[in-house]
Amino acid sequence: MKRMSFLVTAILMAGTLSAQTFVEPDSIHMDSLRTEPLFSTSEARDYIEYVVSTDELWRSPQEPVRYALQRLLNHSREPFDSVRSRLMLEDFSGMDVEEGAPVISDNIELRWLNDSTFLVDPHGWSSTLFMKKETKLIYPSDTVKADSTNLADTLNMPVNRRMVPDTLQIAVIDTAAIKSLGISMYAYSGNRITPPLEREGNTGVMTADRKRVLFYVPGTTWRAPMNSPFNILENEYQLDSLQFAVNRLLEFTRERDSTIIWVNDLHGHRTPFWLTLGDNEAYRFWVKNFNNDSITVWVGNPAPDEISLMLEDDVSINRLTKEKIDFLPEFLEIPKRELVPMKPLEPEPIFWDYSLNGVFSMNQTYLTNWTKGGESSFATMIDLQAEAIYNNKEAKTQWLNTMRLNFGTLSTKENGFRKNNDLFEINSKFNGNAWGKIGMSASFYMKNQLARGYNYPNDSVVVSKFLNPATLTLGLGVEYKPFKNTTINMAPLSYKNTFVLDTAMIDQTKHGIEAGKRAKQELGTQLVVYNKVSPFKDLTIQNRLRLFSNYMNKPQNIDVDWEMIMDQKINWFFTIRLNLHLIYDDDVHFTVLDSEGVPVILPDGSEKKVAKTQFKEFIGLSLQFKF
Numbered sequence: 001m002k003r004m005s006f007l008v009t010a011i012l013m014a015g016t017l018s019a020q021t022f023v024e025p026d027s028i029h030m031d032s033l034r035t036e037p038l039f040s041t042s043e044a045r046d047y048i049e050y051v052v053s054t055d056e057l058w059r060s061p062q063e064p065v066r067y068a069l070q071r072l073l074n075h076s077r078e079p080f081d082s083v084r085s086r087l088m089l090e091d092f093s094g095m096d097v098e099e100g101a102p103v104i105s106d107n108i109e110l111r112w113l114n115d116s117t118f119l120v121d122p123h124g125w126s127s128t129l130f131m132k133k134e135t136k137l138i139y140p141s142d143t144v145k146a147d148s149t150n151l152a153d154t155l156n157m158p159v160n161r162r163m164v165p166d167t168l169q170i171a172v173i174d175t176a177a178i179k180s181l182g183i184s185m186y187a188y189s190g191n192r193i194t195p196p197l198e199r200e201g202n203t204g205v206m207t208a209d210r211k212r213v214l215f216y217v218p219g220t221t222w223r224a225p226m227n228s229p230f231n232i233l234e235n236e237y238q239l240d241s242l243q244f245a246v247n248r249l250l251e252f253t254r255e256r257d258s259t260i261i262w263v264n265d266l267h268g269h270r271t272p273f274w275l276t277l278g279d280n281e282a283y284r285f286w287v288k289n290f291n292n293d294s295i296t297v298w299v300g301n302p303a304p305d306e307i308s309l310m311l312e313d314d315v316s317i318n319r320l321t322k323e324k325i326d327f328l329p330e331f332l333e334i335p336k337r338e339l340v341p342m343k344p345l346e347p348e349p350i351f352w353d354y355s356l357n358g359v360f361s362m363n364q365t366y367l368t369n370w371t372k373g374g375e376s377s378f379a380t381m382i383d384l385q386a387e388a389i390y391n392n393k394e395a396k397t398q399w400l401n402t403m404r405l406n407f408g409t410l411s412t413k414e415n416g417f418r419k420n421n422d423l424f425e426i427n428s429k430f431n432g433n434a435w436g437k438i439g440m441s442a443s444f445y446m447k448n449q450l451a452r453g454y455n456y457p458n459d460s461v462v463v464s465k466f467l468n469p470a471t472l473t474l475g476l477g478v479e480y481k482p483f484k485n486t487t488i489n490m491a492p493l494s495y496k497n498t499f500v501l502d503t504a505m506i507d508q509t510k511h512g513i514e515a516g517k518r519a520k521q522e523l524g525t526q527l528v529v530y531n532k533v534s535p536f537k538d539l540t541i542q543n544r545l546r547l548f549s550n551y552m553n554k555p556q557n558i559d560v561d562w563e564m565i566m567d568q569k570i571n572w573f574f575t576i577r578l579n580l581h582l583i584y585d586d587d588v589h590f591t592v593l594d595s596e597g598v599p600v601i602l603p604d605g606s607e608k609k610v611a612k613t614q615f616k617e618f619i620g621l622s623l624q625f626k627f
Contacts, residue, residue, distance in 0.1 A: 041076075048073050084250060092228075092243040097236055100223040102216040106199050109212055113173050119183055120197070120213075263299075266290065275301055282310065351390050359383040361577060361622035369590060369614045371463065371510060379420050381408035381618065396433035402426075407450065408618075415457065421618070422449040422464075429489070431479055441479040441489055443528070445546075447471045462505050469511040472497045473548070475526045485532040494526035496548055512587030520587065524550040538569035557586035567624070579618040586611045 039047065051057060052069050111119040178185060187194045188206065197204035197213055204213035217232070224230035224239070233239065259275045265288055273283065282300035296312030361381045383406045390399040408421030425447045433439040448471075453464040475491030482488070499519035500508040513520045527547040534540050546561040566578040589609035592600045600608040 045073065045076055080253075084253070087246055087250065090243075090246075092239040092246070095228050095230075095239050096225050097233060097239065098223050098225075099236075100221055100232075102221050103232055104214050105202060105217055106215040107212050108197075108204070110210070112210070113185070116187055116189055117173070118186055118188060119178070120186065273299060275305075275307070282308070284312075349392075349394075351392055353387075353389045353391065355387045356627040357385045357387075357624075358626075359575070359577060359622045359624050361618075361620040368616075369612045370616055371588060371614060378412075379408050379410035381406070381421055381620070396439075398431045398433075400427075400429045400431070402428075405450075415459075418456070418459070419451050419453065421616075422451055422453060424448045424450050429479075437481050439479055441475075441477055441491070443473075443475040443489065443491060443526075445471075445473040445475075463510060464506065465502070467499075468502050468506045469498055469500045469508070469513070472499075473526060477526075487528075487530045489526075489528040489530075491526040491528075494524055494548065496522040496524065496526070496550075498522075510588070512585055512589075522548070522550040523552060524548055524555065539566070540569075541566045554586065559586065560584040567622075569624075573623055573625070575622050575624045577618070577620060577622045579616075581616040583614040584611070585614075588614075 048069055052066055052073060055061065058066055108120055113119065175185070186197065188210070191206070193204065193206065193213070199215045202215040202217070204215050206213055222233040222236055222238070224233055230239070261273045261275060263271045263273055263285055265286075267288075271285060273285075280300075280302070282298040285297050285299055286294050287297050288294045298308075298310040298312070300308040300310070302308050359382070361383075362378075383404070385402065385404045388401040390397075390401075392398070404423065404425050404427075406421060406423040408419065409417065410420045411417045425445070427443075427445050429441060429443040431439050431441045448467060449464055450466055452462050455461040455463050473494060473496045475489070475494040477489065477491030477493065479487055479489045497519055498512060500506050500511060500513055501518065503518055508518065509515055525548070527545075529543070529545040531543045532540065542565045544563050548559040549555045550557075550559075560582065562580075562582045564578075564580045568576045570576065588611060590612045592608040592610055594600055602608050
């Protein structure tokens, strides 16, 4: 089941990479996306009013755009000049103000439980529900004070007198039932209500008959005359302050008010000119006639609603005139011209295209279960990739050759200088386009490393070096290119050879080769999926998935080699690179350790080994260069 899970994961990755379907924006008619509504003036005003008044449409009630739309709506109903004229006719400071009684804003009815406790708005209230009477028997001894004289007198009383009780009727308030209905109770003592009764910030006052509580507008209330738009005022001088504020804002709007005038010439060129309260500066405008003669006109704005025009001094106009041909002293003979037929030039085909892409990084690397050695640390890395592509469109053939060198080193205080990444691979593929997007393909792939790798922290045990191990893969099949920068290469006839030349130094069993042998040869199917996409500007994601199934030995256990490179461009030189590399080979086994880090021993005395997923992650700031 574990092996099959890797197969399902690899297939899902390949499907995700190949399913890149894009819709060109130009293929969609804009008329099918939107239609422009035709509004009259009243309909436009009603629609903007609907948008402004609908709170659900706005992220915040204080949106500046909402405020601007409201101002546009107000201005469309009545021009500001009309509002200014109406306010200038008003004289708020001349209105008479009289002092009056406080205004009652609200009142509530009370329900008294006893002389000092009342309820407010008791829905479902009934004295039979919340008032109950209890009968209490009071014996004569209950009234005796706790002193020796009265107690002695009481004890000397006859028995029949001491034991006869008196009856007392007591009214009890069922406060628990009142609170269960959510009804608030208030106490009234010394002309104070506890807790205080408040409505909209106003404190209630008890009437003399104690039947209601009244709420007044706070402060002394001043009344305006009947012919004014006001009813009550907060103080005697509020209308004077209002008149002063109106005059100040009218003066301010008059000073900051401006109007733009567009000056057009005969050719449709427009020049803006602002009319303000007054500007001593004059501005130059060029005026042309139909003959394209130009003179300078100075335009000024000396006072509000005034324009001054002044013509440039010392204007002189010289104009060329047209004469008839009879007045010319000589005649010019126009030579005869004709086109000479020429053979169109054919461009010389360029079959080869070369490129070199390099990345130098300082980064943090995380390795887990990596067979070639290495450890997590701060490191430097260089990634060089050279391409040589032969493309013959007439022959419908293509030959792609790539060589990649990915080498990284690290230096730690504890372990010193060492390598942490080493990859040297050559990939060559020859394609012949046979059926449109599908063609025949032959491929060659070699994966190797350059420097020695050790089984750290033990740097005396060499686990890899040049050509130890190395992998060669030859494939013959078909290639499908569904989209640009996306290829799927299927080679049902593939040969894979993994070899270790120096078995005296290198333990070949760590690389899936049986003991006593130097090579592992496999015949099977190879699937290579490559995809390059840019979902956002300056962001490039490359995915390369390589799957191999051995026909002769456990074909269901598929070897997986997946690598993703994501580059986010910062500027012309620097990028942020994220590199993920995952390898799973069922023939490569790792020793199983217990909780104390000791190898687990099988009954036959050998160490227990299982196949594990190899994973490498790299992220860092990179210096990128291309040739």
